[in-house]
Amino acid sequence: MRIGLLTDGGYPYATGESRLWCDRLVRGLPQHEFDLFALSRSADQERQGWVRLPNRVGRVRTAPVWTHGEDARHTGGSRGLTGRIATGLGRSYGRRDRGRFTAHVTALVGAVCAGADRTEVAAGHFTDGLYGLAELARDRGGLRDALRCETTVRIVESACRAPGTRRTVHGATVPDHLAFVAELERVLRPLSLDWYDEDGLGAVDLCHAASGGAAALPGLLAKRFFGVPLLVTEHGVPLRAHYLAAPGSTLSAPVRALLANLHRLLACEVYRRATLITPGNTHVRRWQERFGADRGKLRTVYPGMDAERFGAVGEGADEGGPGTLVWIGRIEPAKDLVALLHAFAEVRRAEPDARLRIFGAPVQGSEGDTYLAHCRALAAQLFPDEATDPQAVGDNPVTFEEIGGHEVPDLAEAYAAGGVVVLSSVVEGFPISLVEAMFCGRATVSTDVGAVVEVVGGTGLVVPPRNPRALADACVALLRDPERRARLGAAARARALELFTVEQNLAAFRGIYLDLVAHAPARWATPEDPKGPAGPPRPFAMPPEAHAPGVLPPGPVASAAAVTAAPASPGATRVPSWAIGVEGVCAGARGAGGGDA
Known part of the structure; x- marks a missing residue:
């Protein structure tokens, strides 16, 4: 079938949050053809170009959604607005x-x-x-x-x-x-794009929006104009992100209030009209239900992650530094490294040989650099008698390091550097670093934010956010009990391999695609719609046994052109692109057309 993949500031561009997940989806479902309809977020994003696309991507149509001060040139698809x-x-x-x-x-x-x-x-x-x-x-x-x-x-x-x-x-x-x-x-x-015709979104069998909000808006119109089913996947909540970003905006309070209500109304309409919604976790699902999503339309599908890159660490018996705590992520205020440093001061009083290794780089912009400098200064203040040279590891209790150097060449090595992985965030969606630690078989201590409890599922310790004492107590408990660390690490790896791999994600969407299109209405050409496919609706372009290993036995297979067109039906709807006759016309199609082919 043909899937219209709708993205907003992500795939196929080289930057963007949905890039990796969309690429794995497109490459992992070779039986389908994908058309990409992408909104870009900045001129810089377009200058960095696209990722290398597989052959099963039929076409790409892009349009900009930029602020008005930027150059509005684009690569086709949108009608320019000054x-x-x-x-x-x-x-x-x-x-x-x-x-x-x-x-x-x-x-x-x-x-x-x-x-x-x-x-x-x-x-x-x-x-x-x-x-x-x-x-x-x-x-x-x-x-x-x-x-x-x-x-x-x-x-x-x-x-x-x-x-x-x-x-x-x-x-x-x-x-x-x-x-x-x-x-x-x-x-x-x-709304002003030229995507809404029989050669654009009208030609796809299913629209799959990689997020809500602006990405799903073309899908809403495709459903209204052509009856195309709409699938919405959200690993985060765009509406929540808008709310969190509003206080730091330069816009006035009345404008922020108007925009918040605009995005809320759009999200409610997307959830109401979507044929199916696949939240990436229960935390996202609760937000969707809060804004009107029907529970009958919701199906949680965890984002798939590459477990193979962490296999050597997860299957190995070496714990790296058993007395070392490891933190990995983007350095920004939401990660609350300040609370982590205060907690580690308590850990050092209980375990004088403990170490803390912080791996990460600040987020882009002055805020990230300022926050990193503040954390370095705080570490120097909390441990005045011990150096905190960012390049040294040796006897320093706290180090700030970046992945990719001689000491830690890749991400898996960073997780292998310690016996306990810590997450100290006050705001979190789906905790990717926590899942990566679980793939590595590491015991974890995390704050109870976002989808953390759902991801950990009893295989790690969870404490309240903004509570350095509770964070310190949990870390000390694991540092003093190597057997418990080993048990939790093994259970965490087993849970991650069961729920959070790329394979389970692809299997879920493979079934969802077939189920949605199987329930979608179909149509054939009518005098009012001469561009519609000729002939009555038929189920599949290729029999299922064609995907089995070996050579199919010879047999008569009717082509689409060999099938007699059925009479037009006034109530008929869209025929999917995969509906090409195989070994004649099915009984349902013959009945609908009133005769045999």
Whole structure:
């Protein structure tokens, strides 16, 4: 079958959070063909290029979702939108279209500004406005500059001042209105793409969004325009990430409130319309349920990780440094290395020979460098009589190191350097470093955040976040009990191999794809839709035994052209691309067409 893979700031670009997972999915399911529909997040991301794509990727269509100050050049797919506020809707819209545009924007913006007591009504207005704008964009070749015109600004101003609006947005000023209009255009930019035709998303059998939010928006339109099933996979929660990033934004409080409600309404619509949702863990699943996802549509599928690279460490009996604690990750405030250093000071009082090795690099930007410098200074203050040279390991109680040097050439060696792996985060989604430690057969001490408890499942010690004393006590307990460390490490590796491998992830999506398309409606060509595939719906392009080893015995196999087309049906729907006749037409197809081929 043909899968339309929808990404936002990830695959096929060389940078992005979903890059590795999507690449493994595409390469691990060779029986399917993938079309990529990718939104890029920055000019720098596009300059770094794409990863090398396998042959089963049929085509790639990309479009930018950048801030307005950046160059909006792109590689095809989006109809360009300028960075200025237009004075009007322009000559491209007649009076009727201007009326449609005004009505749809008024409904959408009114829903975003609505108070908490009008949630259900606002959701209905939001969907009416969203799909109304999508249909207008399709009919008139995109929204062009319309979303950033003076008419939109006036609509936002009126909605913010209307009775019953949220208190925070009621006091929005003109600069706030302008800032929100700019952000609204960026969020809704996928509506103006030229992906929504029979040669684009209308040609795929299934849309698979690699995240919610903007990535799933083209999938919503493909489902509305063509009836294509929509599968949404979330390993994190885009809405949660938006909430966490809002306090650090330079935008004003009214704009942040408007954007938060806009993203909330979009997430609710994605969860409501998706055919199936596959959260990466229970932590994500709880967020999805909180925002309206039907439990019957939810199926947890853990992200697959490469266990082979950690096999030598996990299967070996050597514990590395049995008195050494290891921390691995990106150095940033959310990882709470400050609490870890204070906890390690307590560990040193109980176990004077203990060591702490911190492997990682600061996140990009001044914040990461500043936080790393602060952690180094704190380590020097807590251990004044002992050096903390970042390049030395020897007798230093705390070291800050990067992976890739002579001492620690790769990630597996970093996990092998200690007997206990520590995670001290205050904010965490799916803890990848924790799973990697489990693959290495290491006992772990973690804070109870995100999906940590679900991942560990009783094979490690879990303590409250921001509690250095509890963290220290758990570390000391494992450092003093090598047999317990060994038992927990072995159980952790067994659990990781059972739940978190690439193989289990691919097996899950292999079954999900077949199940979704098997339940999807099908159609054939009609006078109203002459581009539809000829002939009645048929189940598979290739019999299952064709995938078995050996050579198939000779036998008659009918081609698609040899099958007589069935009469058109007024209620018929889309035929999947894999629906090519095999050994004649199935009984169901003959019955639907009213006769035999």
